Amino acid sequence: MNGPPPEAAVPALEARLTVTAGDFTVTSEVQLREGVLVFFGPSGAGKTLTLQALAGLLRPREGFLRVRGEWLFDSERRVDVPAHRRRIGYVPQAHALLPFLDVVENVRFGLPRRERRADNPRIRALFEELGLAHLAHARPPQLSGGERQRVALARALAVQPRLLLLDEPFASIDREGRAELRRSLREALRRHGTPAVFVTHDAEEARVMGDSVLRFVRGRSVECGPPGVVLPRGPSVAVSGVAAGTPGQRPDGSVELALGEATVRGPASLLRPAADGRLTVELPAPPDET
Amino acid sequence: MWASVVVLALVLGACRQGGDSQDPEGESTSLTIAAASSLRHVMPALVAAYEARHPGVRVALTYGASGDLRRQVEGGAPIDAVVFASAGPVDSLVRAGLVAPGSRKVVATNQLVLVGPPGGPRLTFRTLGTLGPRELLAVGDPGAVPAGQYARDSLKELGLWESLRGRMVLGGDVAAVLAYARRGEVAAAIVYRTEVRGLSDVVLLDEARGEWAPRPEVVAGAAREGRAADFVAFLGAPGALALWQEHGFGPP
Amino acid sequence: MSDARLFPITLSLQVASLAMALVAPAGLALAWVQARRRYPLRSVVDGLVLLPLVLPPSVVGFLLVVVFGRRGPVGAWLEAVLDVRLIFTPAAAVLASSVVALPMLVKTAQPAFEAVPPELEAVSRSLGLPPWSVFWRVTLPSAWRSVLAGLVLAFARAVGEFGATLMFAGNIPGRTNTMPLEIFSAYQAGEDARALVYVVVLSSLSLGVALLAARMTGAVEAR
Numbered sequence: 001m002n003g004p005p006p007e008a009a010v011p012a013l014e015a016r017l018t019v020t021a022g023d024f025t026v027t028s029e030v031q032l033r034e035g036v037l038v039f040f041g042p043s044g045a046g047k048t049l050t051l052q053a054l055a056g057l058l059r060p061r062e063g064f065l066r067v068r069g070e071w072l073f074d075s076e077r078r079v080d081v082p083a084h085r086r087r088i089g090y091v092p093q094a095h096a097l098l099p100f101l102d103v104v105e106n107v108r109f110g111l112p113r114r115e116r117r118a119d120n121p122r123i124r125a126l127f128e129e130l131g132l133a134h135l136a137h138a139r140p141p142q143l144s145g146g147e148r149q150r151v152a153l154a155r156a157l158a159v160q161p162r163l164l165l166l167d168e169p170f171a172s173i174d175r176e177g178r179a180e181l182r183r184s185l186r187e188a189l190r191r192h193g194t195p196a197v198f199v200t201h202d203a204e205e206a207r208v209m210g211d212s213v214l215r216f217v218r219g220r221s222v223e224c225g226p227p228g229v230v231l232p233r234g235p236s237v238a239v240s241g242v243a244a245g246t247p248g249q250r251p252d253g254s255v256e257l258a259l260g261e262a263t264v265r266g267p268a269s270l271l272r273p274a275a276d277g278r279l280t281v282e283l284p285a286p287p288d289e290t
Numbered sequence: 291m292w293a294s295v296v297v298l299a300l301v302l303g304a305c306r307q308g309g310d311s312q313d314p315e316g317e318s319t320s321l322t323i324a325a326a327s328s329l330r331h332v333m334p335a336l337v338a339a340y341e342a343r344h345p346g347v348r349v350a351l352t353y354g355a356s357g358d359l360r361r362q363v364e365g366g367a368p369i370d371a372v373v374f375a376s377a378g379p380v381d382s383l384v385r386a387g388l389v390a391p392g393s394r395k396v397v398a399t400n401q402l403v404l405v406g407p408p409g410g411p412r413l414t415f416r417t418l419g420t421l422g423p424r425e426l427l428a429v430g431d432p433g434a435v436p437a438g439q440y441a442r443d444s445l446k447e448l449g450l451w452e453s454l455r456g457r458m459v460l461g462g463d464v465a466a467v468l469a470y471a472r473r474g475e476v477a478a479a480i481v482y483r484t485e486v487r488g489l490s491d492v493v494l495l496d497e498a499r500g501e502w503a504p505r506p507e508v509v510a511g512a513a514r515e516g517r518a519a520d521f522v523a524f525l526g527a528p529g530a531l532a533l534w535q536e537h538g539f540g541p542p
Numbered sequence: 543m544s545d546a547r548l549f550p551i552t553l554s555l556q557v558a559s560l561a562m563a564l565v566a567p568a569g570l571a572l573a574w575v576q577a578r579r580r581y582p583l584r585s586v587v588d589g590l591v592l593l594p595l596v597l598p599p600s601v602v603g604f605l606l607v608v609v610f611g612r613r614g615p616v617g618a619w620l621e622a623v624l625d626v627r628l629i630f631t632p633a634a635a636v637l638a639s640s641v642v643a644l645p646m647l648v649k650t651a652q653p654a655f656e657a658v659p660p661e662l663e664a665v666s667r668s669l670g671l672p673p674w675s676v677f678w679r680v681t682l683p684s685a686w687r688s689v690l691a692g693l694v695l696a697f698a699r700a701v702g703e704f705g706a707t708l709m710f711a712g713n714i715p716g717r718t719n720t721m722p723l724e725i726f727s728a729y730q731a732g733e734d735a736r737a738l739v740y741v742v743v744l745s746s747l748s749l750g751v752a753l754l755a756a757r758m759t760g761a762v763e764a765r
Contacts, residue, residue, distance in 0.1 A: 055667075057664050083668055084671055085670075090668035092665060096665050109666070152665075156669070159669055382732075431730065456715070459713060460719075462713075473613065474613060
């Protein structure tokens with residue numbers, strides 16, 4: 001039912017947003033053609049605020065937001081489509097389920113009244129797909145954390161969103177459960193052809209979930225690219241010393257800084273001291289882009 | 291014509307613990323008198339005259355609807371004498387043994403009048419039936435306010451009581467009834483003549499006189515013989531009559 | 543029981559029901575706004591809502607007369623423009639009951655609304671529910687236990703209103719003499735047996751509503 005959408009050439013998500021909450025401001029530039037974009041960065045870097053602005057739960061101070069080419073927000077033209085008309089799904093870390101409804105009722109919650117029948121085939125398929133069939137009439141307080149997030153995911157997908165936003169959805173799940181859930185989520189997103197933004201501060205999770213990664217640092221989105229490029233990699237070399245001057249930018253975009261007395265530290269595999277006292281540093285090649 | 295007001299001063303023997311109120315003639319003593327709201331203008335003058343004749347006697351006054359005060363006395367309030375605007379509550383205190391029967395006395399009379407706000411409809415007692423559908427008549431609550439009982443008696447005599455049902459707002463005492471008219475919230479109010487002396491914010495519409503008109507009496511009684519009974523006797527004595535009349539009351 | 547004896551009972555029921563018809567929507571809306579919106583005069587509104595709860599009924603009654611009386615600013619306007627007179631009418635009794643009942647509902651429902659996790663509402667909006675549906679299908683069902691308790695308290699307060707009603711609606715037999723007024727009037731007249739009838743009816747009514755509410759919460763609990 002949900003193959004790759006015909007308008008695949010149009011990016012799933014384009015946004016440039018400045019969001020302010022209290023005295024914290026986050027500025028971000030977001031691009032996603034297809035697949036899963038991970039918002040990566042430490043807590044307090046502005047990932048969640050940006051996500052909530054995408055969902056329409058917060059009004060950005062300025063900027064724009066387009067999903068599949070449709071303007072959902074534009075501060076200049078005063079466009080601001082309310083959250084309930086954006087068709088953007090949202091799965092928070094916790095408190096996603098209505099405790100007074102059972103699992104089936106939760107999953108059907110966002111459907112129009114006439115589609116809320118028990119035998120809706122699409123809902124039945126979702127239940128199979130996410131391994132929820134045996135839980136249909138359980139109530140949220142009886143479920144494990146992982147089961148709850150599966151239900152939340154099923155409910156978000158049931159209304160066929162154009163984009164799915166997930167805010168550290170597996171943060172409170174134990175390690176094994178998390179791996180299982182990541183696999184289920186990736187499969188479900190692929191099968192439904194739903195592009196998604198996934199927030200995490202965990203580099204391992206970012207690597208597993210992301211087709212691309214947008215890194216946030218102290219209220220800014222600073223770098224976007226494949227996980228292998230953006231995410232911190234394994235072995236690294238640290239150089240420290242007293243700068244002999246100001247850093248200079250070279251034509252190729254790299255930065256050069258002369259150091260007086262310097263200390264270089266790193267694994268022996270990367271550092272090769274030569275007999276003449278010079279030091280060669282070898283950096284690993286970037287991994288293949290996926 | 292004067293409807294008679296019976297002032298019945300009842301000396302109540304209830305909660306006095308002996309001691310301060312015993313006075314062998316002329317010694318320092320204090321009395322607490324419960325008086326109907328309708329007597330709030332005349333009582334201070336009467337008390338002042340009494341205290342002038344009996345140095346050392348201090349009289350404290352408490353006002354309220356007669357029915358309400360009767361309940362207080364029954365409940366054990368430390369009252370030495372009562373001065374009510376009708377005989378009923380006094381007599382029931384006599385029956386309850388809270389007022390000395392010998393002290394009961396009609397001390398003055400009063401008259402019902404119909405008053406209204408300036409510029410209101412020119413009603414009389416007999417034409418109260420023409421009250422507009424949204425207009426109201428203020429009367430005392432007949433259960434507790436003697437002026438209300440007298441008003442009910444008059445309206446029943448005139449055959450208007452039933453037809454005015456739903457358009458009579460009941461006041462908790464006669465002062466409240468008058469206040470309804472003074473604030474212009476009602477077209478007319480039935481109060482005592484003595485209530486409206488010197489008021490400029492209400493106009494006198496009619497006086498209750500004739501066969502149908504009740505005769506309001508001021509009735510007093512003391513809780514026991516002695517100083518309180520002496521005070522009650524003073525209220526009904528010829529020496530007090532001038533003060534009663536000065537405030538619009540009639541002779542007993 | 544004669545018509546005149548029955549009247550205060552039916553009147554009290556009508557007045558309290560109409561008051562609740564005003565208080566329920568107004569109180570829930572107010573509680574929601576106070577729980578979920580931040581605006582400049584929010585704390586002032588918080589205080590105003592509380593006022594009838596902390597003021598003596600006589601003050602509430604006095605203020606109602608001052609504002610809605612025939613010579614009050616609103617009362618004079620109503621009479622001149624709409625030809626409506628409130629004071630000393632059953633409508634005045636409804637208004638007096640509503641004013642004192644409103645804070646009971648707001649002060650019970652507001653913390654309950656505040657306790658509903660905002661994520662629950664956010665998720666529902668993202669599922670396509672307009673704000674009104676979010677309130678009906680998420681916020682209210684999440685807080686319904688407290689809301690029901692608030693409604694019961696408000697009803698009990700409305701049906702038992704005495705002081706402000708006496709001052710603003712007056713004691714007009716056959717028109718505005720609700721049960722509490724009748725109890726007071728009968729007591730003053732020394733007719734304790736008559737007062738007792740209304741005391742029993744009024745007490746059973748309030749207690750009955752409270753028990754019914756407790757039963758409803760219990761029944762859902764057991765589900």
